[in-house]
Structures are given as structure tokens and as C-alpha cells.
Amino acid sequence: MPFVEEYVDAVVVGAGHAGCEAALACARLGLETVIFTVSVDSIALMPCNPNIGGSSKGHLVREIDALGGEMGKVIDRTFIQSKMLNVSKGPAVHSLRAQADKAEYGRAMRKVLENTDHLQIVQAEVTEILAEKGQVTGIRLYSGAVYHAKAVILCTGTYLKARCIYGDVSIHTGPNGLKSADYLTDSLKKLGIEMVRFKTGTPARIDKRSVDFSKMEEQFGDKTVVPFSFTTNPEDVQIDQVSCWLTYTNEKTHEIIRSNLDRSPLYSGVIEGTGPRYCPSIEDKVVKFADKNRHQVFIEPEGLHTNEMYVGGMSSSLPEDVQHAMYHSVPGLEHAKIVRNAYAIEYDCINPQQLYPTLEFKSVGGLFSGGQFNGSSGYEEAAAQGLVAGINAARKIRGEEPIVIDRSQGYIGVLIDDLVTKENHEPYRMMTSRAEYRLLLRQDNADQRLTPVGYRVGLISEERYQALLEKTEQIQKEKDRLEHTMVGASGDVQKFLDSYGSSSLKTAASLAEILRRPEMKYEYLSVIDPDRPKLSPSVTEQVEIDIKYDGYIKRQQKQVEQFKKLEEKKIPEEIDYGQIPSLRIEAVQKLTLYKPVSIGQASRISGVSPADISVLLVYLEQKRRERKSSNEAEDGVY
């Protein structure tokens, strides 16, 4: 043989945030796994913003951790500032966001990968996916080497036929000047996979020594830091934090941009890819929100051992000279030295409707994918998909039922369901508004929601699972106690209520009833609750939320019951929608394209009406009865 030939269980293509989680999941579940990257020095690279988490993304990180993923643990070791966002709002939208030391983050993740059994890292470009009879068999490298595998997980991020663009400069590289992967797209197309082209962008990085911070507002981290991982000891994350800085664009900035719009590749048509609306370039913001006379700019450190700083809020693909002028027009950045230009990046990815909710391709068995390759954006979204793809690839190889997290179980479920069920015309970002049951999907209870799943899968240790069971029991006990402990309308109680501006009691009430008053807190109640047991803050937090928002939570739980009914009605894979009379043509087309796994998923496809769903239900019932009666007939023969 002229080339290397190896036999492994699973191959992961790409070692970004999706690839790392996918490879770790496979290897930890005992599969011989190889992860390929174009550069070992770029494992878990953060090519854009220097933070992990944020609104709804923080939820994802918590969920990844609850399932047994790695992202939360690594950021807890490498963050340099941390904030809980939205603390003045309801518990459902509290969200953690940490500034990462980028280099340290990558290094720490690489170390984890390197020290995981059954996992091998290889630096090489994968150029071909090998498949036979609709089943993946392995991959081929640029060198010609072949790795036979039972499952392949594609996590190619923004590298496929990547092109970085600013002004009239267009370079065929991936992010940060890394090599692009130019062959895989064609191999995928040959397998019948539909590719699309997306675009995203990043702002400039500047030299800290050239920034005048006296013209900016300092942004501190939280006094008490909450860790991402449920396994991290909160004491370990109380570190000295680094600040971020806030400044603003102004009319002058906008004028510079406006007068140079004709030189933007976005407006001149050089860029073909579809960019995200939620992460607009500064030129987009100036054009779309012309009435705003300033936009926020966050200057964020990229790490402790570098002077580079990230100019958040000013991503751009304008020519270099315009970038200089526009950045220099911002207070504090007058003399800023640019280390790396802002640029837009275009890349190939797939239309994720080609995937099952398990993240396996419908057309190629054993081929899975996750991350930006699936049309999403963001490190956290990528990691979440990588983890699920990894778990399901492993389960498939081990002959186990796939794991699908549904919309009522986690943001991960919402993310994947949206990707595979809804039309998506731009890189998909997680948002809390996308989660219809968000009161149940809080970042604080991710462990209760998903750790049992992680345990079943085999990524959560017995010890961690037992600890969770104990916590759950404590929460329940304390809730029951508060519901059943009555306090009378005594003078002491009235005085207590009065001191918090709460109206006095007319008759005796339970502690839970008092806690439900908006102005009340669990902590305050200790005054009139002398027999309170000693419980950890993570337990009392759950007790407090569950009791205070009981009405809303129960309502959503009821909605979830309805939702589950439809989710549990599975549609057989071999169904032929063309054969169902009275299904409208549009519905036949959409259902055939999406191949929904359940009636619930079918009902979320645009173009499928409630009547179509009823017709589908009638058809499935008809088939069920036909099967039953033919079985009975057979029984009669024997």
C-alpha cells in the first residue's frame, strides 16, 4: 500500500468547539477516535469574540456541562472576567458570560484532548468522505491516507472553501490566516449533500498600549463569580479579574463609513454569502439604523499574556484605510494601532434540514455533523451540537438508541430542532426568545434537566449522579416544608412583613405563600422561620424559584405535556407522503423533504397546516389498524 491505512471507530473532522466535544464524547464512551485538524496549535481556537456564554449561550454551556461536556470546565479554568447578565430580570434569563484568555482556553482544551484515552490527534486535511451504499466507511486525507471508520463527524466550522475579505482584498484562507479546506465540499456534493454559502465577520484587534482608556468607561466583572460547571468548586473561581472598556462611535465615524460604502465588498456584491442579522457589521448598523447617532463599542482583552484587544461592536469588511480612519474616530482609539484587520469570512456549510435531530445525515448513515458546518454560529452553539453528534455517533456504533433532547428539555433541543426543522437563511444564533418553555429551561437547573441524560449516556459519573439525586430530594423536601409550615398573624410576623413593605396577614399563611409575594426572598424569611434546615445555596435557589414562579412554571409544564404528546407520536421512516390522500401538495413536498421523526416535528414545519397534521394522524391510525388486523389474520392461520 502506498499510503497509510488505519481502522478506527470514529473520525472527527475539525478540532474547533464542536469537534473537541464530539471527539471527547466518542473517546470517553470507549470508541477509538481520531480527530483531524489543519493545525494542532489551533485546537479550540476562538477566532472571533473573546468570551464564552452570554444571553442564552450561557444556558447552552450549562447544559453541555450537565450532559458531561467539557466547555464549562475549561472556561472555569481560563476566564479572566465573569458576569451574570440580566440579574435584574427573571431567573429564566439570567445568563453567565465570561471573558476568556483565548490562548489559555485553547491550550487547556488541547491538554484535555491529549490526555483522553482512545483519542488521537492528527494534523491533516480531510479531503474526501468515503461511503458505500448510503453508509459512511471512512475518510481520505490530502496525502492519500485512508482512515476506515464506522462513524464520521463533520465539524469543519468556517474552513470549507473559506475566503477572508476586506475592501477589495480577498484571501483564500480560514480564520486567522489558517489554511482553508478546499476539497471536502466537492466530496460532499458527490454524496448528494446540498451545500450553501454563509458569511460572518470579526472586528479588528488593537494594541492595548495605544488605547487611551481615560476616555472610556470601565466595565468590571461580578464581585462574586458563579462558575459555569456544576462540578467546579465556587471558591476556585474567585480570582482577580480584568476589566473591559466601553466607548461609543459618533457621527464622524458614521460619516466615514457612509462615504466609503461603495468600497465595501458587501455593498459592491463581492460577498455572496448570507450574513447574520444579529451580528451586523458596523457598516450594516449605520445603514440599517440610520437614526442612531452612536453605537456601543466594547474594548475587551484577548488574554492575560497579550496586548491584543478585541473591538466589540465594530466588525467590518471595509478596506484597510477606511478601517483605520473609522476606528481612529472613536474616543480612546484616536491612536490605536491595529494588530489584525477586521474582515468578513465566507464559507461553505450545509442546509441542516438534511439532518435528523440526532445530527446524522438522512442520506448517509453514520455521517454526523455539528457546529458552524450546520449553519449555526457561535462557540457555544457549536459545542452543543458537537456533543450531541458525538454522543449519537457513539451510540450508533454501540447499537444503542439515539439521544434526542427535545424542546422542553433544553436549549440544546431548541437549537437542534430549529436547525433541522425550520428554514434558516443566516448563521443561526441561540436566543432566549426561541425557547418557548424558557421558564423551565433555566441555566440554574440545567443539571436537573440533563444530568440524568448524561448519566444514562455514560458521560456522567455515578458519584455526580448520586449527588444530583440528593440535591433533587433536598429541593423537594424543602419545598414541601415551606408549603406546609404555617405562620400566624402574630405581632412579630406583622413587624417582619412591614419591614419589607409587605402587607400584613389577615389569617395564618404558609411560608410558601409569603415567599410568593414579589418583594419577598427566601433569605429574608429566616427571621420567621427558625426551624429552617441548613441547605446549600444551589438548593435554596431552586426552592425559591420553584415557589415564587410556581404559577407560571405550572402553566409551562402543562404546555409541555401537550407538546410531549405530539412528540411521542413517531412517524415511521418508510412513510410515503405521496400516497396519503387529502394531504395538500405543499405538505407532501415539505414532509418528504424534512422527513420529520414525529408528529410534533412535522407540526413545526412551515407549510404544514393543522389540517395536514390531522390527516397525517388519521393515516397513521389507519396503518396501525391495518397492521393489527393483518397480524390477527396471520395469528388465525397458525
Place this chain on the structure above:
Amino acid sequence: MVKSDTIAAVATGMNCSGIGIIRISGEEAFEIADQIFCPAKKEKKLADQDSYTIHYGTIADGEDMIDEVIVLLMRGPHSYTAEDTVEIDCHGGVLVMKKILNLVIRKGARPAQPGEFTKRAFLNGRIDLSQAEAVADVIQAKNEYALKSSVRQLKGSVLSFIKEMREKILYEIAFIESALDDPEHISLEGYPHKLGDKVDNLLKDMKNLLINFEQGRILREGIKTVIVGKPNAGKSSLLNMLVGEDRAIVTEIAGTTRDTLEEQIQIRGLSLLIADTAGIRETEDVVERMGVHRAKENVKDADLILYVVDSSTDLDENDEKILSLLIDRKVIVLLNKTDLLPVTTEEIIKEKLSARVVSISAKEKTGMERFADLLDEMFQEGKLSYNDEVCLTNIRHRSAMESAKESLEKVRESIALGMPEDFYSIDLMDAYESLGHILGESLSDDLVNEIFSKFCMGK
């Protein structure tokens, strides 16, 4: 919002035939019936009665007696839907049936979706396998009709008014959501107070709309009727006679202004929707070509055609053209101007067209009694009918508007209690969805689109 899974609808057609049946099916069917049924003799609650028993009594809304009824009880699985089912046989009459159905819904049932009884019957094994395709057809056909009629039944002004309310709600949700997603760029400082005012305004509008729903001013419900006839046959006078000169002027509450092109009239409890009334008045003295052309257009989708003939003159080519449009349609011919010397008689008409003919004089205001009799006859014979979906659609609309209102009231309450902002958006979203049911629009990606188009987000 999750509504109870007990459904209700009128099981017979919405016509004046002897008896009308309201059917309630689902777990709470008995419980709901017990809340509104007063047995004639003091007896046990319906919930404690045996299956397949019949009970005589009255349906009352609190103190108000609505109708004398017979109630039929069937416990699942031995009923049409295989669920607990109550059938209320009332004395018919569109108004009574609607009243009872509304009451049932207020007590916790939800208006059945088109074809839902049939669907449940099939899914619960009550309909034979061989009927599966027919069942699917019924569901699809009824839905199609409901979807079309759902929007068509709302007056144009109401439709755009509801759309507007919905847009306002969406804007607020998008604002809250963008602030939640990007708290460092978008602040909710002082917002709850502003939202409170906006919600108050929306609530006021909704309450008005509901009052108008109650009074039947919102919906185009009835038999779609057109008046045709050559110029000067007396269409305009007939219209005035039907509408009545002293009809109440509808108050100028938003969304209730009368559509100029349509008049709704009541004749012996039957509702006629007269199309293109402006056209009738205007074409009276416009060139005849126009008149005939218009008639052609209007006749197309009418349920009933009132053909006005000038009995004092001969039928001319205009009449011939009109007559050719009326073949095989449901027509009443009104021989007008009988106060003058008759030239065109009933016999002449009947040679040309098989239709009921009535002599009237719009000028003298005679013949109305006979006309009303004819209408009644056609209705009783089933030649004219409301589609039962129409009535149900209206009830669905109203119940959707009720839930939208309730959701907004919850927002108001949350603001008053000082709940965090993300809770407002949950109820606002429910209100938005409920209004969407009226318009036949689903949620889809409205919100995400609104967020991105109206608010400038990070990075």
C-alpha cells in the same frame, strides 16, 4: 395557552329546522353541562347519571333562561367520539344555538376545530377503517372552508384593526426580547410603566371589540345575497325597504365602522348579507353595460340572488342577459312596481326561469310579508343554509379574542406586581398567538424577524 381538551360545536346544520344539537365531547363534558343545565325535576347531577339517559330541563346562564332542552348523556367509549359526550337538543334557531354554544365555551370547552369530532371518532376507533380516506377528506375540506371563511367573515376594517393590534404586541415582545438578548446594548429602564399604558390601550380596544362581537357587529355572518336588475327596476328602493330607514347607526368605535359595500339585514331571525350596496345605489343611473357587468361579478359567489323586475315594462335585453346568469341558482324574483299596470307577469317569468316569484311594490312597501315567507320556506327546505363552520368560526374568533384579552390582563397584573420583564413577554406572546388564530396566521419566525429588523443588536 393550553385550553381544556373538551370540545364543543353545533352538531346539526345552522338552520331553522326543528331541533338543533350542541355536542360537547371530552373529559369535562359532563361537568360543563352540569354548570348550565337545570333539570325540570330535582334530580342528581348529570355527572352522576347513567349513560344513555335523557334529561329534560332548561339551559340557563345564571339567572337568564336561554331555552328548554333535552340533554342526552353518553359515556365513553360508547359515543360517537368514544369520549364522554353530552348532546343538548334545543329548539333550534340560530340565535339560541349560538347562545348555548357560547355559554358552553365560557364554562371551559373549546370550540371544536374543523372536522375534529370526526377526527376524534376515527382516532378513537369509532369509525370503520374503510372510512379513513373519507375522514381525511372531511377534515381537509372543513379546514379549507374554515380558513377561507375565517378571514372573509371579518369586516375589512376589523381585520386590519386586529392586525394592527397584533403588530403592536409583537413590537413590544421584540423590544423586551432584544433587551434580554443584548442587555448591554438595550436597556429596559422605565419600560414597564410605558408598557402598562400601551397594554391599557390595547385592552380598551379589545373590550370594545368583544362588545361588538357580542352584538354581532363584527362578523359578516349570513346568507350572501345580491340584488340584480336592470336600471330603474327598483333595486335601490328595495334595498332601502329591506334595510329600513331608521336602522341604528353603529357607533364610531374603532373597528366597527360599517363597510360601505355590504349591509347586513335580519328577516325573521335570518341574516342576509347584501353585497355591493354602494354599487346598487350608484348604478341606478349609470350606463346599463356597467350594471350588467357588475351583476355578473356579484352573482358568481352569492348564496341567494334577488332579481328585481320592473313589472310595468316588458323584459328587455338587459333582463335577458341577467336571466342567463340565473340558471340553476337560488333566486327569488321580485316583481316590482305592482302598483302600476302589470306588463310582465309571474307566468312570463316562470317560462324563462324556475324560481320563486313574489310581487312587491317598493314604493308602497307591500309584499314584504310574502317575501319573508318565501325566504323562510327556502331555509326550512334546506335550500338556503349557513355552513355550520361559519357559526363556529365566529365563536372561535370570539374565544380567541377573549384569551388575548385575558393574557394582556395578566401582563397588567405582572407589571403591577413588579414581576421581571421577561414574564411580560410570555403573556404578550400568548396574546399575539391568540390574535393570530383569528387571522389564520401562525407564529413562525415573526418574532426573530421583528427583533432583527427593529432593534440594533450587539457585536
